[in-house]
Amino acid sequence: MPLSAFAPSILNNGYAYRDHIGAAGQAQTVLAYLTQRYRHSDAATWTARLAAGEVTLDGQTANGTEQLRQGQTLIWQRPPWQEESAPLDFEVLYEDASLLAVAKPSGLPTLPGGGFLEHTLLTQVRRLYPEATPLHRLGRGTSGLVLCSRTRAAASGMLRGWREHKVQKTYRALASGLSPQDSYRISTPIGPVPHPVLGSVYAASPEGKPSLSMARVLERRGDCTLFEVEIHTGRPHQIRIHLASIGLPLVNDPLYGPDGLPLPHLPGLPGDGGYWLHSARLAFAHPVGGAWLELSAPAPMILQSGRESS
Structure with a gap:
């Protein structure tokens, strides 16, 4: 059974963004560093935040003109902000002393970011399991199985298994168009490309990192195709990009077009929903023993084949 329900927008408690200055920040002014580090805001916005006393350097209120030295601590205390509404229900699928597996609903971010802090799977899970940490991230619009560690040893063992490609990861995806083939081996490289709002997003790119997905048709219906996809690498938005790169983008994907690139006219943001993608299965050797x-994690009805849903 779900452990919580849909939550309306809330005013959260704010958040402290903490930076330990490294060699790259040496000799920059505080204003220049913040403008470069947090590109969602321009210099004028950061000047206003500095004037409001929201930024400290080694515990002292900063005015923006200070020159940074390696080893210093810079903190932006972001005031409380209104978070979007989100579904907070999640289901526990498996637990033992080392691991916790839960089913995330579509619309709930896995981790803080993009304006979300309290309305995240991490925050909700830690209300019941304070020690739990997600070992991988699903996109906000993606539903399904998320595996969490409950001990450092479990986290280390699972992350090693991921690096060594010993974890089997299977998804369900609903793509636009009728697939002319029954199966695909998709190896389109994935890397950053230009985006008109964010500057860059991950997409199909000849200069990107090697990526591999194996897609198998489960069902053709009307003008779309239901796929089962096993991923052998874990690039950001890999399934969305890979299916789009073979001319079969996910139904209602607001970001990726039929070439695996951002849509040419007003592409959406990575966190925008509307598409159907589900983390259905994980198989692996337990890190302890x-x-x-x-x-x-059972797929929503729209991602079940006729044979399964009948």
């Missing part, structure tokens, strides 16, 4: 585990 090595027993083989196969965990699954």
Whole structure:
């Protein structure tokens, strides 16, 4: 059963963004550093925040003209802001002393970011499991299975398994168009490309990192295709990009077009929803003891084949 419900927009408690200055920040002014580090805001916005006393350098209120030295601590205390509404229901699928697996609803971010702090899976899970940390991230619009560690040893073991490609990850996706093939091996490289609002987003790019997905048709229906996709790498938005790169973008994807690139006219943001993508299955050796585990999260009805939903 779900453990919480849909929550309306809220005024959160604000957040302290903390930066430990490294060699790259040496000799920059505080204003120049903040403008370059947090590109969502321009210099005028940062000047206003500095004037309001929201930024400190080594515990002292900064005015923006200070020259930074390596080893200093710069903190922006962001005032409380109104967070968007989000579904907060999640379901526990598996738990033991080392691991926790939950089902995330579409519309709930996994981790803080993009204006979300309290309305995240991390915050909701930690209300019941304070020690839990998600080991991977699903996009805000993606539903399904998220695996969390409950100990440092479990986290270390699972992350090693991910790096060594020993974790099997299977998704369901609904793509636009009828697939002419029954299966695909998709190896389109993924890397940053220009975006008119964010500056850059991950998309299909010849200069990107190697990526591999195996897609299999489960069902053709009307003008769309239901896929089962196993990913062998974990690039950002990999399935959305890969299916789009073969001319079959996800139904209602607001960001990626049929070439795996951002839509040419007013592309959406990575966190925008509307598409159908679900983390359906994880299979791996347990980090403590090595027993083989196969965990699954039931797909929403629209991502079930006729045989499954009948």
